[in-house]
Every structure is written in structure tokens, then in C-alpha cells.
Amino acid sequence: MTEEKLNALRQQDTNLRDAIWQDETERPQMPADLNERLMQRVAAQKEKKQRRIVWPWIAAACAAGVLMIWLTPPKVTETDVVAKQQPKVEKSVEVVKPQTAEAKPEASQPVEETTIAVKPVKVSPAKPTINKLLAQETSVTEPTAAPMAEEAHQDLAVAETTKSQPEMVTLTERDIPITRPENYRYTPEELALMKKQANEAYLKWVELELEIAKFDLENTAQK
Amino acid sequence: MTIDIEVNLIEGLRQQSPKAQQQMLGRYGNAVFAQVARLVPAVEDAEEVYQDVFVKVFKNINMYDATQSSLKTWISHIAYNESISFLRKKSVQLIYYEDREGEAEKLSESEVEATFGHPNPETVQLIRAAIKHLPPDERAVITMFYYEEMSLKEIAYVTESIPTTVASKLSRTRKKLCKIIKMLQS
Numbered sequence: 509m510t511e512e513k514l515n516a517l518r519q520q521d522t523n524l525r526d527a528i529w530q531d532e533t534e535r536p537q538m539p540a541d542l543n544e545r546l547m548q549r550v551a552a553q554k555e556k557k558q559r560r561i562v563w564p565w566i567a568a569a570c571a572a573g574v575l576m577i578w579l580t581p582p583k584v585t586e587t588d589v590v591a592k593q594q595p596k597v598e599k600s601v602e603v604v605k606p607q608t609a610e611a612k613p614e615a616s617q618p619v620e621e622t623t624i625a626v627k628p629v630k631v632s633p634a635k636p637t638i639n640k641l642l643a644q645e646t647s648v649t650e651p652t653a654a655p656m657a658e659e660a661h662q663d664l665a666v667a668e669t670t671k672s673q674p675e676m677v678t679l680t681e682r683d684i685p686i687t688r689p690e691n692y693r694y695t696p697e698e699l700a701l702m703k704k705q706a707n708e709a710y711l712k713w714v715e716l717e718l719e720i721a722k723f724d725l726e727n728t729a730q731k
Numbered sequence: 732m733t734i735d736i737e738v739n740l741i742e743g744l745r746q747q748s749p750k751a752q753q754q755m756l757g758r759y760g761n762a763v764f765a766q767v768a769r770l771v772p773a774v775e776d777a778e779e780v781y782q783d784v785f786v787k788v789f790k791n792i793n794m795y796d797a798t799q800s801s802l803k804t805w806i807s808h809i810a811y812n813e814s815i816s817f818l819r820k821k822s823v824q825l826i827y828y829e830d831r832e833g834e835a836e837k838l839s840e841s842e843v844e845a846t847f848g849h850p851n852p853e854t855v856q857l858i859r860a861a862i863k864h865l866p867p868d869e870r871a872v873i874t875m876f877y878y879e880e881m882s883l884k885e886i887a888y889v890t891e892s893i894p895t896t897v898a899s900k901l902s903r904t905r906k907k908l909c910k911i912i913k914m915l916q917s
Contacts, residue, residue: 530859
């Protein structure tokens with residue numbers, strides 16, 4: 509059906525037009541305060557919108573600030589790396605010393621056991637009488653000789669364990685976070701220090717062994 | 732309304748001027764409420780939809796294109812969509828006549844013209860009763876055409892359709908009304 513025909517029908521359909529007209533006139537009228545309520549709603553929304561505008565900016569600024577602080581990388585220069593490596597050597601010295609000091613009181617209690625363990629190695633099993641005497645006398649001389657031997661053994665043990673187990677980085681990295689690759693291994697200075705300590709300990713141990721042997725010889729000579 | 736006044740009104744609305752908003756409500760408020768109340772039966776619901784319509788109009792005034800439609804048609808388009816979506820959302824139970832067997836289509840054009848053309852108060856009352864049995868969209872289209880005297884193009888814009896579809900819908904609705912009248916008479 510074309511528009512012209514429909515327009516013509518619009519004029520012709522008087523009954524239909526009248527019916528719709530009557531329907532529309534009898535329809536309930538718009539409440540008088542409806543527009544007022546609508547304007548109040550619009551104003552409230554506008555206020556809400558203005559409030560909303562401020563908050564995202566504040567939140568975004570805070571977030572940006574935190575992100576900037578968090579994501580800014582620390583400036584690491586070569587001098588910083590050297591400066592960090594230097595005090596690390598000192599720390600390693602500090603850490604090693606208290607461990608040996610701690611080991612002493614623990615080892616001081618089982619003194620007799622250690623000396624007894626040494627005896628069969630040094631004295632031949634063919635002389636049981638000498639052994640008995642030696643046992644009595646060594647128990648007397650222990651307070652002077654045994655702690656020294658123990659100390660030497662402890663130092664040597666510490667030196668050997670640190671040498672043989674380079675994974676025990678925890679000794680020196682208690683205070684240093686393991687976040688930098690230069691902290692994963694010992695520095696050359698640390699290794700040199702440990703070597704020196706191990707050598708000293710070995711020499712002390714040899715000296716001690718010599719003293720024990722000398723003492724044994726003197727005893728046998730007296731007899 | 733002259734073009735100048737409408738241009739000024741639109742400019743004021745774009746600046747979110749309360750004065751322009753009130754002016755718009757004064758000019759188009761009643762027509763919009765009537766359009767909404769035609770589709771949404773309960774007055775409370777119609778008030779709610781009416782407010783939603785104008786909030787949307789004030790919010791989206793920048794999207795209005797004067798080359799596509801008049802301001803009144805644009806507002807009618809928003810009102811129609813809001814009303815239909817309200818009915819869908821609320822699932823309002825509506826009882827209306829549906830011509831499933833296509834009996835209305837069998838009626839001749841002369842028979843329909845005779846029913847609507849010859850002035851008769853009794854027929855007018857029957858038509859009023861019959862209109863209540865139409866679905867909301869058909870009721871809206873027939874009112875826009877006969878009461879608001881909108882062109883097919885304008886109705887097509889409001890209902891998001893094309894003029895030929897509107898024309899066939901109008902023709903079908905006329906026949907359907909005639910069929911309902913006959914049913915009521917029998």
C-alpha cells in the first residue's frame with residue numbers, strides 16, 4: 509500500500525480517527541509535579557557525576573605515584589658494585605670468627621672421648637701396660653693439650669667444609685640479600701682468607717702432633 | 732516552533748542548562764507522557780519510563796542529528812524504545828488478539844473501508860474496544876499515524892523500521908481491527 513493511498517485512508521477512516529481521538533483525550537493526564545521530580549533527579553545525577561569526577565583523578569594520581577616509586581630501577585654504577593663487594597669481605601671475616609668461638613664450648617665437654625679416640629692411633633697395641641700409663645697421664649695433661657688439639661681440629665674442619673662446600677653461602681649472606689649475582693659465590697678475597705686460615709690450622713695441628721710424639725718418646729725414655 | 736527556537740533549545744540542552752531542560756519538558760513533556768502511557772498501562776510505570784526518557788534525552792543530546800529527524804521525532808524514538816524495553820524487562824502480562832490463522836487478511840478492502848469510513852458512534856465505541864486488543868507496537872503505530880499524523884518515514888524512524896514495513900503494518904492492523912469488531916459484534 510502506497511503512502512498516498514494511506515494518507516487518503518487517514519482522511520476517510522473517520523470512525524477510526526474519532527475512536528483514537530476519544531481514547532487519547534480520556535487518557536490520564538501527566539502529574540503536575542512529574543517535571544519537577546524529573547529536574548530534581550537530573551540535578552542529583554549531576555551532583556553525583558561531579559563527585560565522581562574528582563575521585564578517579566585522585567585515585568589515578570596515587571596509583572601512578574606508587575607505580576613510579578615501585579618500578580623505578582635502582583641506579584647501579586661500577587663504583588657501587590665495588591663498594592658493595594668491599595664490605596662483604598669484612599663481613600665474611602666477622603661471620604667465621606663467631607662460629608669457631610661457638611664451636612669451642614660445645615667441644616669442651618666431650619674432651620675425654622676425643623683423647624681416647626686419638627690413643628689407639630698413636631700407641632701401638634703391643635704395649636698394653638704403657639697404654640694404661642699413658643691413659644692415666646694423658647688424662648692429667650689433657651687440660652693443656654686437648655683444647656689446643658680440639659681448636660685446631662675445629663678450625664681445620666671449618667676451613668675444609670667451607671672449601672669443599674661452596675654452596676654454604678648462608679655463612680656470609682645472612683645480612684646480604686641473595687638478589688645480586690655477585691653474591692652467589694665467594695669473592696677471591698674470601699677464598700684467600702679461608703686458604704690462609706686452613707693453612708694456619710694445619711700447621712698448628714702438625715705442631716701439636718709433633719709435641720705429642722715428643723712427649724711419648726720422653727715417657728718411654730724415662731721408663 | 733520555529734527553527735531558530737529549536738536550534739537555541741538544542742544549544743541550551745548541549746550546555747546542560749536547566750532552563751533549556753525545563754523549556755523542553757514544557758514543550759514535549761505532555762506528548763511524550765501520552766506516548767509512554769499508551770504503551771505502558773500503569774501510571775506509576777509510565778512516570779518512571781517518562782523520567783528515564785528525558786534523562787536519556789538530556790544525556791544524549793549531542794547524538795541528535797537534525798538532518799535525520801526533527802527533535803520531536805527523535806524524542807519519540809527514544810520514548811518508544813524505552814517503553815518497549817520496559818515492557819520486555821518487566822514482563823508485563825498483556826492480553827491481545829493475534830491473528831494466527833490469517834483470517835483478517837481474508838477481509839476485503841471495501842469491507843474495511845465501510846466499517847471505518849461511515850460515521851457511526853456505535854462503531855466508534857466498538858473500535859475503541861477493539862484497539863485495546865491490539866499489541867502495544869501496533870497500537871503505537873496506528874496512533875502515530877491517525878492521531879499524531881506522522882508520516883510513514885517518521886514512524887519508521889521511531890520504530891527503527893522502513894516506511895514500506897510501516898505501511899504494510901498499518902494495513903494489517905486496520906484489517907485486524909475490523910476482524911475484532913466483527914468478533915465483538917457476533
